[in-house]
Amino acid sequence: MKRVYNFSAGPAVLPEPVLKKVQDELLNYRETGMSVMELSHRSAPFQNIIEEAQGLLRELLSIPDDYRVVFMQGGASLQFSMIPLNLLGEGQGADYIVTGSWSKKAVKEAEKVGDIRTLSLKEPFEIPVYTPEDFSPESSYVHITSNNTIEGTRFHKYPDTGRIPLIADMSSHILSEKIDVSSFGLIYAGAQKNLGPSGVTVAIIRDSLIGKAPDTCPTMMNYETYVKHDSLFNTPPTFSIYVLKLVLEWVKENGGVEGMQEHNERKAALLYNCIDESSLFHNPVPEKNRSLMNIPFSTGNDELDADFLKGAKAEGFEFLKGHRSVGGMRASLYNAMPLEGVKSLVDFMKKFESDRGGC
Template identity: 50%
Template sequence: MKKYNFSAGPAILPAEVMKEAGAACVNFNNSGFSILEISHRSADFSAVLAEAEALVREIGGIGEEFAVLFLSGGASSQFFMAPMNLLDDSGKAVYVDTGSWAAKAVKESKAFGPTEVLASSKADNYTHIPKGYTIPADATYLHLTSNNTIFGTQLAEYPETDVPLVVDMSSDMFSRPFPVDRFGIIYAGAQKNLGPAGVTLVIVRKDLLGKVDRHIPTMLNYNTHIEKGSTFNTPPVFPIYVMMLTLRWVKAQGGLEAVAKNNEEKAAVLYKEIDENPMFAGTVTQKEDRSLMNVTFVMADEYKELEGQFLEACKAAGCMSVKGHRSVGGFRASIYNAMPKEGIETLVKVMQDFRAAHA
């Protein structure tokens, strides 16, 4: 029986990527050595790093005004690293609070300078994306979280503003096109759409750096990593290699336009079943805010006692890790780029069979 990984992360990766990565763990590039043991300063890995950066630039339309970095520490480190490099008491950072990760980013920013929350959906348990807020023209940057894995919401579009956007794209990076000219920093932990945990992709507009009036520790200064081409210290070699393979796969799919079309079609199939099946209900209150990456839903009130049975039915059909986050409850199907349509169809069939048996 084929199994489908609906985990929010570490998440599903393309089968061909895992096959090639596995082979490289034994013999990388016919070198006689594993990718896990080659030097990060070797010609073989320098080629990997160069190709990974070139693919990021090509797929995302990233110009030379931006640096492309491959860092450690996860997106959580960027919660403080971004304000440390951009913000001091002479400026002001503004945030939109759309979930747990956004709230953590707000907390870190307050350590480095004036920080204001423009809008929040916390009072509604983050069941929608706040709208209608005004972005101060004098803000140093506006921080957004593009997709919220726990609560199943996603920004449908980015605000048009001259204020640089700093965006946590960890869970929807390279799942759709984005207007790169509006961004100051994009950061994304790899373990959703880009590769395994262990590397964080950071894209930073170079002209924003070097303006704060503070000492920045060497390892936390973006300029350190720009000057050393992401090799100031030993980078996460294997995760970067797998990211490179994944980026090759994205390019082979036809790039972001093609990937986005596929993601929209997959999500539409699952949301249609949620909306039409009386046993289930979506948790996002405004449909335009529904995530194409993390579909959150619950059992209708009259069937709540059957949640455990439904999860067992999912598992029996090969649909793994469908249980929802404790903050929302119910169920969560994470359907990142590499999730095949057959996985969605299998889950929908479980939902339909469960309705036939219990509704």
């Protein structure tokens, strides 16, 4: 069966060499006589897997020595609760910059724990530059969603929070472009977009933010639990961590984060240029805030959008339907999406427009 071009926002396309490696090792991982799915998380082979995964992530992102890398479950959605449970003491609060649907969900969970102040956008698709004066001096941290999967926006410049720790949900663009980890107190990401399959969540935490949870914080919601036990307090998502390690190896073999960024900028430019030059398709995001990963577009006509999606599926382009809250189409161009997939999509878009007389 021919593989399709998978433009899903997540779970997303994985590198084909990684899938083939998984296939090769599925029944017998490195002569253990077992699949990784059968290995004890306490065994030496799995210990090597998780240590290699941590080391690769540190290398690729140039993570400083005073940060810990932990693997958890629950996705970014669980982090919405873990962050305030760990970092907000009694009577304390935090600032949340609301740039889209996922940051709204993060606020909803944080409000159950502490006093949350929200900073909302004046224009829905334009994210301004923030300085320390924008935040409450008493804030325990500032939270952002650095790339908005649904809206197709991103920060073109990260907030300057001064002494206040900056925390970022980077689920949909981690490893896609260079970042300075030392600018953040905590970075977290669900794996199912750029890091690997669903089931594992990565958190990169500065040492100074560990051990702050009150005694009432549940053990499995406390970052210190994962740090003290090297992410092995309980059985972790072993197979997902194994595939994540293979994805990290693939990223390293293909130029690291710098190579991914160059690759992603080429793909995004190709699709954005097609949209901008079209008289049929439209993208609402100002150029400076356009995401490299998630590109929404539409014709402005629901019936025409439906025709486009039907034709695209017939041509082997999957999961292009936009999020139900915004409609239209959305192409997610994560690291593993090949340039050929974007070129083929652009060719189809041009043909679709031509067939309809440039309407």
